[in-house]
Amino acid sequence: MSQFTSEQIAEIELLRSTRSSTIRPVSEGLEEVLYQPIPVLDHGFVRVIDYMGNDDAVVQAARVSYGRGTKRVSEDRGLINYLLRHWHTTPFEMAEIKLHVKLPIFVARQWIRHRMASVNEYSARYSVLDREFYIPAPEHLAAQSASNRQGRGEVLEGDEAAAVLDMLRQDAGRAYDDYAFMLNEGGEDESRKGLARELARMNLSLNFYTQWYWKADLHNFMSFLRLRADPHAQYEIRAYADVMIDLLKRWVPITHEAFMEHRFGAAQLSATAIQAVRRMIAGETLDQVSSGLTKREWGELCAVLGLPETATK
Amino acid sequence: MSQFTSEQIAEIELLRSTRSSTIRPVSEGLEEVLYQPIPVLDHGFVRVIDYMGNDDAVVQAARVSYGRGTKRVSEDRGLINYLLRHWHTTPFEMAEIKLHVKLPIFVARQWIRHRMASVNEYSARYSVLDREFYIPAPEHLAAQSASNRQGRGEVLEGDEAAAVLDMLRQDAGRAYDDYAFMLNEGGEDESRKGLARELARMNLSLNFYTQWYWKADLHNFMSFLRLRADPHAQYEIRAYADVMIDLLKRWVPITHEAFMEHRFGAAQLSATAIQAVRRMIAGETLDQVSSGLTKREWGELCAVLGLPETATK
Amino acid sequence: MSQFTSEQIAEIELLRSTRSSTIRPVSEGLEEVLYQPIPVLDHGFVRVIDYMGNDDAVVQAARVSYGRGTKRVSEDRGLINYLLRHWHTTPFEMAEIKLHVKLPIFVARQWIRHRMASVNEYSARYSVLDREFYIPAPEHLAAQSASNRQGRGEVLEGDEAAAVLDMLRQDAGRAYDDYAFMLNEGGEDESRKGLARELARMNLSLNFYTQWYWKADLHNFMSFLRLRADPHAQYEIRAYADVMIDLLKRWVPITHEAFMEHRFGAAQLSATAIQAVRRMIAGETLDQVSSGLTKREWGELCAVLGLPETATK
Amino acid sequence: MSQFTSEQIAEIELLRSTRSSTIRPVSEGLEEVLYQPIPVLDHGFVRVIDYMGNDDAVVQAARVSYGRGTKRVSEDRGLINYLLRHWHTTPFEMAEIKLHVKLPIFVARQWIRHRMASVNEYSARYSVLDREFYIPAPEHLAAQSASNRQGRGEVLEGDEAAAVLDMLRQDAGRAYDDYAFMLNEGGEDESRKGLARELARMNLSLNFYTQWYWKADLHNFMSFLRLRADPHAQYEIRAYADVMIDLLKRWVPITHEAFMEHRFGAAQLSATAIQAVRRMIAGETLDQVSSGLTKREWGELCAVLGLPETATK
Known part of the structure; x- marks a missing residue:
């Protein structure tokens, strides 16, 4: 967690140490990791901020029940599998998860295409962004695929890899220095007024990190994962989806199992x-x-x- | 709660007596009424089944914060008022509420028009409905308004009121009796196979009660209330909206105050x-x-x- | 078209006889049936009111093209099949269709669950409904399925069929007569004020016909058809979906072919x-x-x- | 239209010269400008690609009519004003418009927050972007506002303006040159494989132009305009919204008038x-x-x- 300020770490620890009593259903698996940032890529993370419901919530809604709605575990598992297999989506809309995500802007641009979710993004009109940008690890620095117009081929090596990494680092560094110069935030240079934040940000490149609060229901969470944890998804968003599949397992273990069986590992035949x-x-x-x-x-x-x-x- | 079976009451009490520890934010006001049915109309109710977030969740999302996001109460109140006044909707999408509602079908048909919500309705294809239908209380039995094509006028009185109430009661009663006859559920009449449930239900009238699980985020919850607690809304759905405004106050007292000021009590000038x-x-x-x-x-x-x-x- | 008044028929003919010149893309197949009611069930219909785009619109959007976007027909077909097979939904959102539908209320209640569509329903708060209700044809009067809780079994026959049909007809007829009596619309009975329309309607049963304007994009139109033309869907909504599949074929023949191959006739393997x-x-x-x-x-x-x-x- | 290739201009002219006959409603105002790019900012544009419906469509849907639905013009105007004033949104969902837009990425990031729309964006995973980036005109090169954290103050002048413009231009130019170098698209440098497109694009800054097809219904089109043509919106997105308000006027003149009266020029009082x-x-x-x-x-x-x-x- 070296990327966090001591103030941020203290805030997170304060949240984790504040226990309340509730009569709502609880997901023990998620409570364990609540608020804690799980690192993704070189500067990114995913943190669970809140959630509503667990596997029982799906069952309870499907049965429109007065009580917990669950019967024996085997019946609940059977029902959840049946619902997912037959595309009954509404019971899975009855559970929600809210994440705090830090991610490169080009990943954010893919992510936001999932419209059935709620988003509050850190505003670079309002605030100044940090000097953090994504540089691929050497093993992810891939050539254009020859066969697939939107895929990657072999890993770049030697001089070419070095040249590319250097270029990405240099350009992003300069973009940020110039962003900071144009802003003239502290007013260091008294002869300059400083460019408006909403304009200066346009100088930053798409590998800079942004962050947002993102909330989705369990149905749309799984739709996201089905597309973004897929091998055809770009590696960088897949890195987030992989972490989120682990969270799915902690949150709703029975639904996770059904998801792996009926969505992720499934195939459609024409x-x-x-x-x-x-x-x-x-x-x-x-x-x-x-x-x-x-x-x-x-x-x-x-x-x-x-x-x-x-x-x- | 005479409308509930002792089994249902036991289920509700079991839920209310099961306390868990959580590090999530809690709304004390809602915990007090969680799972308990609040009566509406003659056989309906609203029960809070679950929720996510409270006033802090709005503030925290608006600030994309690492911690609780709240500052002094006065600043939080100011921020929430500002957000609502300037139609910033996304921070209010960050809190969720889930209700179990029992309501006449004609009310359900108005309610469902709010598309940004999740619904699981009790299925009359799958199960048999109860013998419960809505009959207006005498003070709500109104004549057609002369001035407003979709409004009510004076209350009906005397013979006309009596005739109408009698007719509504008789017709609904007969509709149910014939529904039950056609179903032949218990197989009482061995000479008959019994009509399919998905067909027999068409004999019931629109004042029969249905029930569903309904979930919405705070933004869409308030959109619903703005339209349905409005004096121009039909009385029967307004009866539900009034109860839900009380729940809003319990759940997110600061947002409730801002809602009354900037939505419910506000007016738009052309x-x-x-x-x-x-x-x-x-x-x-x-x-x-x-x-x-x-x-x-x-x-x-x-x-x-x-x-x-x-x-x- | 005996169910239409001569005034309605004249209106439809007037619309069909008014030709305009446009530089927009046109679907010849849909122009042929535009505005004309296609009968469904005993009193229902589907009419195409308007549309936007055709197969080319899908291709053009997928290519974000400056011109028509189409290449050779075989390439367009290949692209449309690829998009559908790989769940690329947005290009199919680029075409729209608008229908006028008359349907029993219990069918409308299933239909409205498809939230990604726009609906304007004839208001029984505002207007008086016609004396039209659905009575199943003898071959669709089915018993409850023994094996499937939400399905139909054998067709009812003999005395039971006769009794059921009679009961449905009698109850609906009485419900309407009493509705009309309570309304006292023409003011025939001067001693009565007449019950408000918004209340009187609750006496009608779920087999009464309502009507609405319904608009969806091609993607959501196909989602509707995949679920509602499925053999597990209730016969009465399937009757509408079958007509709509014919309209799909007229409108976007290449997409229709891909739909039959990759959605309707496809299967998912876990x-x-x-x-x-x-x-x-x-x-x-x-x-x-x-x-x-x-x-x-x-x-x-x-x-x-x-x-x-x-x-x- | 110097920014278009002669091939693109020919494609647009071909589309404009292809007339068809239709019995659908037509908007004469939009037909006049269909397909033609309207310039915005230094390299952007808005082009209407298709539309469905006009003012009549709103009226017709509100009346769920069999024919055109219109009565006298004054009655239609009154109805449209009434609907907009009282937040009846569904009749305005019955008309659609589809645009082809070229816009800087930082504008696209604001725009995409309007979720109730359909988008197909030009893919930089799949294709190579052009060397086009936004540089503010001198009169829009503003300082940070002192009073409003997310607003602009005075225009920058003299040396500061010159330095900022130079910096923006240099950084974007270098970013593109390095992007092209890393791609090694033509394979000029045989010793290099070329970086995958999906990675190389991250070197481009947020002022580079992207383009997309964007479709919305009339209700959501107006919601977009209310927020983005507002003086508090960032100038660069406002430039697009201003052009779109002109299109609104061409498309649905009566609704446009009502929009200016009841939305754009209106105010909400708490x-x-x-x-x-x-x-x-x-x-x-x-x-x-x-x-x-x-x-x-x-x-x-x-x-x-x-x-x-x-x-x-």
């Missing part, structure tokens, strides 16, 4: 793909052409089924 | 109305024609200003 | 189901127990794969 | 402010203390009423 699978089970040997799928779809189906793309069986 | 007010303050005597407002707008402005509609000063 | 399929393709014979799936999941998988539930191969 | 106004109309002379308002609220009320802040009358 009408034509279903026919192909039926024929393969019946013993037929298929290839892309005979499957009736496009090349890309065939490749995706083979990946799901763990088959080589050339031919089956 | 560009032309502002000009009219300026002229009146400057000492001019206006009437509808000279104000430049339409008859209806003039009437609304006079109501806001506590003036007779004929002429000012 | 992580465990994928393993089971892999083993079956490898030649293994599985049953429910060895599959690792629950009984219900195993049944669902067998249905997708066209296999008997007992054992495979 | 409960206490209403009391203060009542007393002033009754002839009382008030100051901040006797008004019961805070200093800030009193200042805001005086601004609305066109009064000096010291004392009234």
